[in-house]
Amino acid sequence: MSRLGTITRRSFMGLGAATTGGLAVGYYFYTKPFPNPLATMAAEGDAVFNPYVKIAPDNTITIITPRAEMGQGVHTTLAALAAEELDVSLDQINVEHGLPGKAYYNEAMIVDGGPFPFFDEGFIAKNARGSMKVVSRFLALQMTGGSSATIDAFVKMREAGCAARLVLLEAAAYHWAVDAKTLQTAGGIITNPANGATMTYGTIATAAAYLKPPSDLPLRPSSEWKILGKSQPRIEGLEKVTGGRIFGIDVQLPDMLYGTVKISPRFGVGAVSVNKTSALQVDGVLDVIEIETTTGSGFGIIAENTWAAFQGAEALEVEWATPDYPADTGGMKSTLDTAMATKADFTLGKAGNVEKEFGKTASDNFFEAIYDVPYLAHTTMEPMNATAHFQDGKLQMWIGSQAPGLAQSTCASLLDIDPSDVTVNTMRMGGGFGRRAEVDVALYAAAMAAKTDGRPIKVTWSREEDTRHDTYRPMAKGRFRASLTDDGAITGLDVGIASPSILTSVLGRTFPSLPVGGPEKIMLEGAFDQPLTIPNRRYNAHIADLPIPVGFWRSVGNSFNGFFQESFIDEVAHNSGKDPLEFRLSMMNEDEHFPAREALKKVAEMANWGSALPAGKGQGIAHTLSFGTWVAQVVQVDVTDGTVKIEKVWCVADLGLVLDPANVKAQMMSGIVYGLSQALGQEITFSNHEVEQSNFHDYDAMRMHQCPEIIVELLENSHRMGGAGEPGTPPSTPALANAIFAASGKRIRNMPLSHAIDFT
Amino acid sequence: MNLTINGTPHTFEAAADMPLLWVLRDILDIKGPKFGCGVAACGACTVLINGEPVRSCTYRVGDVEGEITTVEGLSEGNNLHAVQKAWLAHQVPQCGYCQSGQIMAAVALLNTTPNPSDADIDDAMTNLCRCGTYPKIKAAIKDAATALEANK
Numbered sequence: 001m002s003r004l005g006t007i008t009r010r011s012f013m014g015l016g017a018a019t020t021g022g023l024a025v026g027y028y029f030y031t032k033p034f035p036n037p038l039a040t041m042a043a044e045g046d047a048v049f050n051p052y053v054k055i056a057p058d059n060t061i062t063i064i065t066p067r068a069e070m071g072q073g074v075h076t077t078l079a080a081l082a083a084e085e086l087d088v089s090l091d092q093i094n095v096e097h098g099l100p101g102k103a104y105y106n107e108a109m110i111v112d113g114g115p116f117p118f119f120d121e122g123f124i125a126k127n128a129r130g131s132m133k134v135v136s137r138f139l140a141l142q143m144t145g146g147s148s149a150t151i152d153a154f155v156k157m158r159e160a161g162c163a164a165r166l167v168l169l170e171a172a173a174y175h176w177a178v179d180a181k182t183l184q185t186a187g188g189i190i191t192n193p194a195n196g197a198t199m200t201y202g203t204i205a206t207a208a209a210y211l212k213p214p215s216d217l218p219l220r221p222s223s224e225w226k227i228l229g230k231s232q233p234r235i236e237g238l239e240k241v242t243g244g245r246i247f248g249i250d251v252q253l254p255d256m257l258y259g260t261v262k263i264s265p266r267f268g269v270g271a272v273s274v275n276k277t278s279a280l281q282v283d284g285v286l287d288v289i290e291i292e293t294t295t296g297s298g299f300g301i302i303a304e305n306t307w308a309a310f311q312g313a314e315a316l317e318v319e320w321a322t323p324d325y326p327a328d329t330g331g332m333k334s335t336l337d338t339a340m341a342t343k344a345d346f347t348l349g350k351a352g353n354v355e356k357e358f359g360k361t362a363s364d365n366f367f368e369a370i371y372d373v374p375y376l377a378h379t380t381m382e383p384m385n386a387t388a389h390f391q392d393g394k395l396q397m398w399i400g401s402q403a404p405g406l407a408q409s410t411c412a413s414l415l416d417i418d419p420s421d422v423t424v425n426t427m428r429m430g431g432g433f434g435r436r437a438e439v440d441v442a443l444y445a446a447a448m449a450a451k452t453d454g455r456p457i458k459v460t461w462s463r464e465e466d467t468r469h470d471t472y473r474p475m476a477k478g479r480f481r482a483s484l485t486d487d488g489a490i491t492g493l494d495v496g497i498a499s500p501s502i503l504t505s506v507l508g509r510t511f512p513s514l515p516v517g518g519p520e521k522i523m524l525e526g527a528f529d530q531p532l533t534i535p536n537r538r539y540n541a542h543i544a545d546l547p548i549p550v551g552f553w554r555s556v557g558n559s560f561n562g563f564f565q566e567s568f569i570d571e572v573a574h575n576s577g578k579d580p581l582e583f584r585l586s587m588m589n590e591d592e593h594f595p596a597r598e599a600l601k602k603v604a605e606m607a608n609w610g611s612a613l614p615a616g617k618g619q620g621i622a623h624t625l626s627f628g629t630w631v632a633q634v635v636q637v638d639v640t641d642g643t644v645k646i647e648k649v650w651c652v653a654d655l656g657l658v659l660d661p662a663n664v665k666a667q668m669m670s671g672i673v674y675g676l677s678q679a680l681g682q683e684i685t686f687s688n689h690e691v692e693q694s695n696f697h698d699y700d701a702m703r704m705h706q707c708p709e710i711i712v713e714l715l716e717n718s719h720r721m722g723g724a725g726e727p728g729t730p731p732s733t734p735a736l737a738n739a740i741f742a743a744s745g746k747r748i749r750n751m752p753l754s755h756a757i758d759f760t
Numbered sequence: 761m762n763l764t765i766n767g768t769p770h771t772f773e774a775a776a777d778m779p780l781l782w783v784l785r786d787i788l789d790i791k792g793p794k795f796g797c798g799v800a801a802c803g804a805c806t807v808l809i810n811g812e813p814v815r816s817c818t819y820r821v822g823d824v825e826g827e828i829t830t831v832e833g834l835s836e837g838n839n840l841h842a843v844q845k846a847w848l849a850h851q852v853p854q855c856g857y858c859q860s861g862q863i864m865a866a867v868a869l870l871n872t873t874p875n876p877s878d879a880d881i882d883d884a885m886t887n888l889c890r891c892g893t894y895p896k897i898k899a900a901i902k903d904a905a906t907a908l909e910a911n912k
Binding site: 070072073233234236237240241242245249252258283306307379383429430431463464662666669670671672673674695700701702703705709710 | 775778785789792794797798799804831832835840844847851852854855856858859885888889890893894896897898
């Protein structure tokens with residue numbers, strides 16, 4: 001990695017370091033525009049306006065939406081941003097993901113990566129966000145994650161549409177020898193109202209593309225929006241109800257081979273010995289090759305069809321080496337306990353003086369609870385797969401990737417070719433949830449494509465391989481201790497979170513040459529950064545040294561810290577004899593907490609919170625601010641004969657600005673089901689150094705008969721735009737645990753809740 | 761081997777114990793049925809054999825007797841099946857990967873139970889969806905039932 005990379009890397013982690021010399025070195029790089037990826041991919045005759053818009057002479061209008069469409073509707077909303085300003089309708093445009101390019105880097109994902117609450121608009125937080133903008137430009141990561149795609153695109157893609165429209169108008173005005181201001185646009189057609197003359201964008205596009213748009217682009221105010229702010233049908237909806245061939249797994253190429261992988265089920269180690277005989281005897285198996293990468297080592301099975309490859313993988317006899325991490329989940333829990341007992345690695349969210357407050361609090365006035373959650377797998381519906389074709393030193397790939405640029409660069413390194421010789425076609429994804437930001441699946445396919453004598457190969461993982469080689473949501477433990485007034489109010493809060501480091505794991509396998517440093521805010525997010533006024537508080541992070549691959553799982557740290565903290569607040573409320581809603585509101589005193597208060601009040605109103613419920617029923621409430629979106633939820637359960645039925649979920653989300661209400665509501669619903677699924681029995685456990693679960697029979701998710709009615713309302717009180725894909729997840733689990741307590745008096749502090757109580 | 765799929769006869773070579781799913785996807789290039797688990801646990805591979813829903817990932821091709829319908833065979837020309845129309849009206853799909861199987865399971869349900877209750881839907885629709893589209897699936901099935909009834 002270059003010096004530049006090292007500098008940006010350090011500042012990415014530690015903030016502020018970018019100003020110590022990195023800027024002076026890198027200023028040229030910062031100001032130099034990235035190349036336009038469309039310049040190479042446009043067909044002959046296409047007029048390319050910017051990295052997002054191209055128009056063919058026949059008026060085929062293509063909008064590039066360079067983020068992963070994995071179910072969250074991002075292609076529709078991003079296309080709507082450009083279409084709104086271009087004055088075209090969504091049903092008349094083509095929408096393509098496009099090739100990877102630094103021009104498509106994600107600034108918004110990085111900007112709020114500093115250790116500050118979303119609502120902190122103080123000098124230091126704002127300054128840090130400014131520095132992070134610079135850092136994001138250096139990193140130039142084209143990544144879909146952090147619920148950031150729409151926030152990142154909000155200005156740039158509207159500007160792309162606006163810039164294209166303005167030069168089209170200017171070219172038409174020149175052609176007709178009139179003033180551009182007198183012309184009108186609608187539906188991809190330019191009209192001169194003075195004489196009724198019309199022309200399509202396509203007619204004038206080639207000429208227009210030579211013109212330079214003004215630097216100041218007059219974006220339309222929201223009051224003039226025709227598409228944005230209104231629910232849109234998904235642009236790929238028809239394909240998704242007719243079996244359209246849109247996923248990576250559907251790729252079919254001439255002369256294509258099929259394959260699968262058998263990667264070491266013990267992380268960080270490879271094979272001691274292998275016997276390929278039985279595998280090669282399977283009808284249709286052609287070859288078994290060694291795979292050695294930064295993400296794992298093992299074997300690739302090359303075959304005439306996927307079924308043969310799967311059978312070959314099963315028949316392959318391998319003895320795997322023994323790693324030095326604990327053999328089972330019990331040992332891993334001990335590692336967490338050891339970390340928790342050791343001095344904190346870093347502290348965030350400090351206020352007042354916890355030790356002093358605790359010192360003067362009577363011993364009866366403390367409340368303490370310990371929570372824990374297991375490793376979790378993503379289990380996207382579409383198992384990991386990638387298709388690769390390596391011929392004449394050039395690699396072509398088809399893959400559902402949340403980080404196509406990383407797939408490109410890491411595969412180039414693996415095959416020792418230039419990244420410009422790697423073409424990545426990003427396919428639609430059967431779920432992502434963070435799993436498809438990883439490069440392992442691309443690396444294995446590239447390694448196998450290098451051994452097929454120039455034939456393309458589609459490499460599909462079995463569900464078992466997918467479940468046992470995930471980049472898991474880390475296990476975590478939370479210790480919460482509060483000092484209380486005689487009246488039960490919280491005066492001090494001491495929090496310890498023990499968990500393995502996600503960034504160490506991700507960077508180790510993706511950028512092995514880069515060092516890790518600085519506070520990893522994701523370990524504490526969902527706890528330290530919440531809208532709660534507690535005069536004395538601190539959040540300590542205790543990093544547990546466990547080499548199990550961990551990664552970004554829908555809502556990341558918020559997925560466990562939200563559960564811990566919102567369960568704890570609920571416990572304290574009940575312990576103090578207070579209503580859990582009123583108790584929360586009493587701690588949300590600052591002006592900037594306004595969206596949280598409104599969301600909670602609204603959801604309580606929807607759920608008729610506080611009204612008497614029949615015996616066996618109970619409601620639980622929770623609020624988590626994550627990815628810039630304030631989400632309050634009430635879960636209602638029925639507990640009869642010790643079995644929980646999740647009946648209803650009410651959800652209020654405040655994103656500040658809603659671009660597509662129906663889609664945002666669908667994302668909240670999705671996040672809730674994804675979150676609640678954990679409680680029903682999801683856990684990844686280890687024995688003999690290997691993951692014990694393998695398929696949906698032992699790692700399931702919520703099914704139709706378990707799914708509650710879900711009612712979502714949206715608010716727009718927040719001062720900045722928030723994301724949609726992840727924020728629905730964090731409050732769902734504490735609201736459920738709190739509801740079970742309300743209904744049954746049973747407090748469950750460990751995930752999955754199903755260990756302590758049955759679900760329907 | 762010979763099979764009639766979506767009304768079209770196909771002749772191909774495959775071992776009798778090869779799962780129908782892989783015959784469809786890898787040999788016949790019919791990509792609507794999806795691979796999700798390989799153990800009949802998720803339903804992404806659901807197709808109809810003589811109108812009955814089966815999980816093709818564990819159904820030996822040698823055991824198939826009758827005509828196969830996949831999601832590609834539901835619409836007549838550009839005219840979508842009532843279930844597909846309802847799926848679009850409710851904007852059911854998110855990632856969409858499980859929806860071919862969900863739609864086939866719903867078609868099979870409505871063939872036998874034209875006016876399904878919530879409990880009927882819970883019993884019949886055991887397919888997994890990781891995007892959490894269940895409430896919309898339920899609503900879409902009810903709308904499709906109404907539409908099919910009206911067209912009788």
